[in-house]
Amino acid sequence: MIAAHDSLIVHMITRVLLPVIQLYGIYVLFFGQYGPGGGFVGGVIFGASLILTLLVFGARSNENYLAKRALRADGLGLIIYAGIGGLCMIFAGQFLNYSAVPLPGFDPPATRSLGILGTMIGVAVDIAVTSISIVDSLSFADEEGRLV
Amino acid sequence: MQIWGDLPLLILLLVTALGAVIVRDLIGAVLILGSYSFFLALCWAWMGSPDVAFTEAVVGSGMSTVLFLFALFQTVPQEDPSSHRDTPWFVALGLGVLGLLLLYGAIDLPRFGDIAAPANAYLSPTYIQQSLEQMNTPNIVTAILMDYRSLDTLIETAVVFTAGVACALLLRRHDS
Structure with a gap:
């Protein structure tokens, strides 16, 4: 359990920075097909923003409900990734061969592009949840609720 | 011209790597290790691989520094005075010879960008x-x-x- 940071400056700067960091993480995730970035980096940036809420507002506050909720999503990213692979097998393709899924209005390159996007989202969810989960595992409190 | 861009970065890499090993304070060592990762990311970017540079900067100097600091705050690092012995001469000699052998082996590697x-x-x-x-x-x-x-x-x-x-x-x- 982590106690809240007691500096008002840190609180205000975090409130300003937090949406920017999360938006940048999502941007990196979705821009990964066109520039540097991708699921791994986007997931780490988003996870770092969740860790920042935990560190600044403390484990008992309401501002980090997203970080607490994320702890219950352990393994969701892996299910998304492997589920896309399994979907390809259901439509009689090889495992993770995205073009096997028949989507109306999508030619095989577009389907592959969509599959890449889906697996990147899976990787990002997995990385973000794992980073917040490791931080939660590493932090436990003494009687006064301080980080020891 | 490539070497003049590489050289300052490589010197900074060596200095930060040595600093992380030499510094006694563990928190200082973790922070120096983070700056080492950042210089390594600059190296990757200079060599034309922004994807690797991005990952190195975010994971190496961001996330792993935070996790190291968390682990340090949870433990009580203690210094054991009896462990401060000088390095035996054969260890220093062996590491030096190993480094020279690795440099000798690196001569055979293909040049950077060789098609x-x-x-x-x-x-x-x-x-x-x-x-x-x-x-x-x-x-x-x-x-x-x-x-x-x-x-x-x-x-x-x-x-x-x-x-x-x-x-x-x-x-x-x-x-x-």
């Missing part, structure tokens, strides 16, 4: 020519990681998930 090198000669031209028309993805690195080598990435994701579960099983001592 006749085995890594560039076989599969890379196929990826470069076909990835855009096969999967509408201009970033070849993402196309390789997420489609051509997707099974590898799936297993890497499973490794990260396993690390998180192992940390939770070993360390979590409270109800969250």
Whole structure:
């Protein structure tokens, strides 16, 4: 359990920075097909923003409900990734061969592009949840609720 | 001209790596290690691989520094005075000889950007020519990681998930 940071400056700067960091993480995730970035980096940036809420507002506050909720999503990213692979097998393709899924209005390159996007989202969810989960595992409190 | 860009970065890398080893204070060592990762990311970017540089900057100097600091705050580092012995001469000599051997072996490596090198000669031209028309993805690195080598990435994701579960099983001592 982590106690809240007691500096008002840190609180205000975090409130300003937090949406920017999360938006940048999502941007990196979705821009990964066109520039540097991708699921791994986007997931780490988003996870770092969740860790920042935990560190600044403390484990008992309401501002980090997203970080607490994320702890219950352990393994969701892996299910998304492997589920896309399994979907390809259901439509009689090889495992993770995205073009096997028949989507109306999508030619095989577009389907592959969509599959890449889906697996990147899976990787990002997995990385973000794992980073917040490791931080939660590493932090436990003494009687006064301080980080020891 | 390539060497004049490389040289300051490599010197900074050496200085920060040595600093992380020499510094007695563990928190200082962790922070110096973070700056080492940042200079390494600059090296990757200078060599033309922004994807690796991005990952190194975010994971190496961001996330791993935070996790190191968390681990340090949870433990009580103690210094053992009896462990401050001088390095035996044969260890120093052996490491020096090993370093020279590695440098000697590095002479045979293909030059940077050599198109006749085995890594560039076989599969890379196929990826470069076909990835855009096969999967509408201009970033070849993402196309390789997420489609051509997707099974590898799936297993890497499973490794990260396993690390998180192992940390939770070993360390979590409270109800969250």
